[in-house]
Amino acid sequence: MSLPVLVxxxxxxxxxxxFAALKPYPPEEVRTVFLGDLVDGGPFGVxxxxxxxxxxxxxxxxxxxxxxxxxxxxxxxxxHRWLNNxxxxxDLEELRGDLPLQRWLRRRPAMLELADGTLLQxxxxxxxxxxxxxxSPASINRVFAELLGEPGKEREIWDALTQRGMFRRMPGxxxxxLDRTGAGRVVHGHTPHTLGRPxxxxxxxxxxxxxxxxxxxxxxxxxxxxxxxxxxxLDLTAPWSRS
Numbered sequence: 001m002s003l004p005v006l007v008x009x010x011x012x013x014x015x016x017x018x019f020a021a022l023k024p025y026p027p028e029e030v031r032t033v034f035l036g037d038l039v040d041g042g043p044f045g046v047x048x049x050x051x052x053x054x055x056x057x058x059x060x061x062x063x064x065x066x067x068x069x070x071x072x073x074x075x076x077x078x079x080h081r082w083l084n085n086x087x088x089x090x091d092l093e094e095l096r097g098d099l100p101l102q103r104w105l106r107r108r109p110a111m112l113e114l115a116d117g118t119l120l121q122x123x124x125x126x127x128x129x130x131x132x133x134x135x136s137p138a139s140i141n142r143v144f145a146e147l148l149g150e151p152g153k154e155r156e157i158w159d160a161l162t163q164r165g166m167f168r169r170m171p172g173x174x175x176x177x178l179d180r181t182g183a184g185r186v187v188h189g190h191t192p193h194t195l196g197r198p199x200x201x202x203x204x205x206x207x208x209x210x211x212x213x214x215x216x217x218x219x220x221x222x223x224x225x226x227x228x229x230x231x232x233x234l235d236l237t238a239p240w241s242r243s
Contacts, residue, residue, distance in 0.1 A: 021227035195225070
């Protein structure tokens with residue numbers, strides 16, 4: 001029997017809120033998909049990565065903040081950029097000293113296809129296409145693996161994925177993205193919403209799980225939404241469900 005899918009939006013270094021959000025969902029009862037951006041903003045980014053790595057039945061997608069953090073390991077210019085975008089110096093040193101975690105992080109996929117035609121990815125934009133030159137999820141994951149595997153190339157992922165809110169502002173781009181990837185809907189994080197549950201838009205063809213789970217950093221974290229705005233089970237027979 002397949003497990004129900006539990007989606008986790010942007011954590012941004014807030015382990016306490018992450019633990020609270022996941023408490024109702026024992027790992028053996030769900031297939032957990034972390035949408036990326038576990039790091040930066042809060043003090044426990046590497047701790048969040050380690051937790052996601054160790055949680056049973058879990059998959060982790062690469063976010064633009066993980067890509068920039070990897071770039072910051074060896075490039076002083078990217079380190080400055082990373083610090084300006086919520087990076088924590090102690091987190092970078094933790095990652096620098098944990099080579100197995102680095103290797104694992106460099107193997108994270110860009111996206112995940114589900115059997116019902118749902119495509120899970122971090123960002124609500126089509127920058128993936130710009131990097132890969134193709135809309136096939138498999139080909140995009142191959143290109144991302146190459147970029148993450150070559151130090152100095154990770155910043156290209158940051159550059160491609162950082163734009164926010166494209167699918168909401170430009171529905172035609174969403175239509176083309178779904179057509180190119182062959183997906184029926186896209187589930188993402190990356191752009192904060194202000195609802196008490198994940199934001200469904202474009203007639204159910206897009207679902208946003210970035211409900212500002214992390215309480216640290218910029219102003220978007222100061223008005224806390226319930227953890228259910230960022231974490232919930234995905235009903236594979238409906239656009240979205242909080243069941």
